[in-house]
Amino acid sequence: MEPELAAGHPRRRLDPTVGKARAMVGNLLGVKTTGKNRVVENPPLVLVGCSGGPDSLALAAVCAFFARRGEVRVGAVVVDHQMQNGSAEVARATAAQLRSLGLDPVVVRTVDLDDDGVGPEAAARAARFAALEATARELGARNVLLGHTLDDQAESVLLGLARGSGTRSLAGMRERRGMHLRPFLGLRRDETLAICEALGLAPWHDPANQDPAYLRVRVRANVIPFLGRELGPGIAESLARSASILGHDADCLDQLAAVEYGKLAERNAGSEAGNPAENGAKTSAANSAPGEIALSEEALRGLPPALRMRVLALAAVELGGVQPSLERLGSAENLLARQGSAGPVQLAGKVSAYRISRSQGVPQEGRSYGKLVLRRSP
Structure with a gap:
């Protein structure tokens, strides 16, 4: 945390990377970075998702600046995935460092992973x-801020290309999606390290980020440097720029698809997930009873x-499956x-699709024909 200056002492020069990061956060939160503090009554609460790594810790420290100005309250959530020995201690140490920055409340959440066939990273x-x-x-927070950087965005685009993914995947991560904000998508990873150094922070370096068993690590350590050598500098920025362009296209297509889905979806007994076009197309399997959508x-x-x-x-997501x-x-x-x-054709997350034959009936409509049905198994 930046030290308080005694009266009469010259103000310490603001590190330019810290200033750049403040501007990014302030722009998304709609608050000022300069001028007189504008303390507001009952300021909104925003939370920072923080692993303790350089990216999210730098974001938390930058957000703490706005909390001190009184326009927003800033808390944090530390998620312990229990994927490594000592993860609970890392979570406790991260929470302590966040509290020392002035963030409040700071919550540690321990989670159990449900692989469900999607792999450990997706789980x-x-x-x-x-x-x-x-x-x-639970806390009534307005937003959750995430520390993804331009480098993360470039890696996501390359991984999408390697999988032969569609527009949404190639669009990478959005700066604003629902309650989630990613103010650092224009910031490089080495800049978050510089912020940590400038503010005297002690980030945790996840050993998994150096493990070549993970495809993302190989993309980071081998593929992007190779492309930079062969195609010239700025490859990460070019990939991130492509993601931004594709993101606008994907948003338009998603909006059109949501309208069509609202017209077509016929929910049969047992489906309680609600319309993903209304809830951001993200429904947890734990909150979705087995059911069918025709x-x-x-x-x-x-x-x-x-x-x-x-x-x-x-339809698959509404039934509790993954994309x-x-x-x-x-x-x-x-x-x-x-x-x-x-059919049935297995999709993901225990969701399958099949078509109604001439000898079958559709619930609530009697004997029918011409329906494609998606069903989630118990």
């Missing part, structure tokens, strides 16, 4: 976001492929051709 991400969102609801095959065939795939994905891969969505889409098997 950890799902558990982390669930913990962050639950804490925000979609008109004729209407699906009439949609452009970009919207059709998104509508199918919305299906493009390959699995394509297999579900093939059922519309009515050639060969009627």
Whole structure:
């Protein structure tokens, strides 16, 4: 934390990277970085998701500046994924450092991972976001700030390309998505290290970030440096710029798909997840009872492929599944051709898709034909 200066002492020069980071955070929060403090009555609470690493710790320290100005209250959530020995101690030490910065409240959440076939990294991400969102609801927080950087964005784009992903995946992370804010997407990773050094912080360096067993680590350590050598400097910035452009396209397509999904989705008994077009298309499997969603095959065939795939994905997510891969969505889409098997096709998160044959009925409508049904297993 920046030391208080005694009266008559010259003000210490602000580190330019700290100033840059403050401007990014202030822009997203809608608060000033300079001028007279504007203390407000009952300031809104924002939370920082902090692992103790350089990126999130730098973000927490920058946010603490705004808390001292009195325009917002700043707290933090430390999520212990229990993926490494000593993780509980790392979480406690991180929480103590955050409290020393003046953040309040600081909450440590311990989570259990439910792999469900998606892999440890995706399971950890799902558990982390669930913990962050639950804490925000409990505390009445307006936003949750995350410390992802431009380098994280570039890695996400390359990973999406390697998987053959669609527009949404290639768009990477959004600066503002629901209650989540990512003010550091224009900041490089070495700049967050510089902020930690300038403010006298002691970040924790996750050993998993050096483990080549993880694909993201290999992209970070090998692929991006190679592309920089072969294609010239600025490759990370170019990838992040592409993500920003694609993000606007993906947002438009998602909005159009949500409208179509709202028209087509027929929820049968047992589905309590609600409409993902209204809840941000993120429903936890723990809060979703097994059920079915039926979609008109004729209407699906009439949609452009970009919207059709998104509508199918919305149904899978509403039933508590994770975002299906493009390959699995394509297999579900093939059922519309009515050639060969009627399914089921396994998507993700225990959700499967099948088409109604002439001998089957659709609940609430009696005997029917022409429905593609997505179902979640108990």
